[in-house]
Amino acid sequence: MHFISKGNNTLQNSVIILLLLSATVVAMAANNQTGKTRTSAPQPAPRPSTPVRQLAPTARPSTPTPSRPSAPTYPSTNNLGRATTRTTMPSATGGNTGAKTETVGKNEKTTVAKAGTAASLDRSGGAAKGVINPTSLNRPPAGREISLKGGGTASLRPNGQIRSIDRNGMHIEQGPNGSRRIESTRNGARIVSTAKNSGYVQRPYVTRNGYTYVSRTTVVNSVTYTAVYRSYSYGGYCCYYSYYPAFYYTPVFYGWAYNPWPAPVYFGWGWGAAPWYGYYGWYFAPYPVYPAPAFWLTDYLIATHLQAAYAAQAATDTGAVQQTQASENTSTPAASSGPVTLSPEVKQAIVEEVKAQLAAEQAAATQRSSGGQQPASEEVPPALDPARRTFIVATDLVVPGGGQGQECGLTEGDVLTRISDTPDQDRKVNVSVSASKKGDCSAGKQVAVAVDDLQEMHNHFEEQLDKGMQELASKQGTGGLPKAPDVRTVAAEIPPPPPDPNAVKTLQDQQAIADQTEAQVVKEAFSQGS
Secondary structure (H helix, E strand, O other): OHHHHHHHHHHHHHHHHHHHHHHHHHHHHHHHHHHHHHHHOOOOOOOOOOOOOOOOOOOOOOOOOOOOOOOOOOOOOOOOOOOEEEEOOOOOOOOOOOOOEEEEOOOOOOOOOOOOOOOOEOOOOOEOOOOOOHHHHOOOOOOEEEEOOOOOEEEEOOOOOEEEEEEOOEEEEEOOOOOEEEEEEEOOEEEEEEEOOEEEEEEEEEEEOOEEEEEEEEEEOOEEEEEEEEEEEEOOEEEEEEEEOOEEEOHHHHHHHHOOOOOOEOOOOOOOOOHHHHHOOOOOOOOOOEOOHHHHHHHHHHHHHHHHHHHHHHHHOHHHHHHHHHHHOOOOOHHHOOOOOOOHHHHHHHHHHHHHHHHHHHHHHHHHHOOOOOOOOOOOOOOOOOOOOEEEOOOOEEEEOOOOOOEEEEOOOOEEEEOOOOOOOOOEEEEEEEEOOOOOOOOOOEEEEEHHHHHHHHHHHHHHHHHHHHHHHHHOOOOOOOOOOOOOEEEOOOOOOOOOOOHHHHHHHHHHHHHHHHHHHHHHHHHOOO
């Protein structure tokens, strides 16, 4: 009995062990199947990294804009057909962003910088990663809109100051610093006031060889002069206006002005006692020596812009300017007092623009001397030309930028770098402020500027460069300047007409009407709860 009982116990233990082993095998099989299932399941896609941005975005996502076809790309070359070297601008936030320099040949497209740099563009001409979309920079400014009795609208800033008025065919813009711009059309003439006793009156002039020309009588502090502009369309928009010179020099003189001098030239401008020079001594200093005429012309251009800016400020803030003038007139020139805001890098960019324009004028002079004529066709305005990036502000502007309805001012002599080539729905492009004066949009800030305004900056640049060439031609061979070759001039095909004798009064009448309109808007805004 004892033997049988022991055998039964052994059998029972064996059964239990077999059951445990079976359960273990089943569990392992189930775990193995579960592991296979997890392994075969698709892994979630990694979350894309947040793109680098130059300015602090708003917490609210920007409203998407309808997609539009990309603008065509254009070769990025100088006007001599040579390969050029372009260095990207630093980011608006400062610091080393890894900007790179690339050589751009005749058949290469616009240089693409690393994302996060100010010059980062995609190859279709639009904004790429690292550059804020034009819509983000061109948001409606803060404030409120009011409807005016009898028609029209006005835009007010949060502090109640008038920003703009549209009424009876007149558009008025006021800057935070007291500047004012007025535009209207009367009897076929376009009338634009840019400051007190300053502006221009533009009228149709003549059509020749497929081109339409307008005459523009410009008034600066009640002094008038006239110039011719050619109008043309581009990208479905009309019209852009391009400065048309009254005469050309011989091609050899343009070549002399483009190339280096045999040795650096020392030249005294005589600006030491000039009020504007002391006033902007912290901003601008002339080159100590001039290796080529393009550097001399660059200082001439900057000086003419700052002289005009000083005169404009004197008209709006006489007391401040006179006080500064009294303290600065006896001071030493800024060139000997250390670094200035207008850096060598920014001035070099202006030098390259000068050289590009000299090459373009040499080509035009050569073509005219050979009797050739260009057919009338659509052409890229300099304001959108990928080969033209640097612009000197010619008149006071208020521009949007920074998001959240922010805006800031630009004044004559500030320097901009265009960083996008495709206009937005309001025909504005992104620019980076390369250099600015106190109280203006800060250097490095990205803002949106109208293409028309950039075109006017380039027109003024060409006009002042022509005057600089006249000055260079008259001074060559004197004051340390080398003697130039043939400085004769040849009249252009379209001569400028005499100045409009009524231009000054026309601008004064426009400004008087604007004064009345602004007074009415102030009353209406107050009655509506400004």
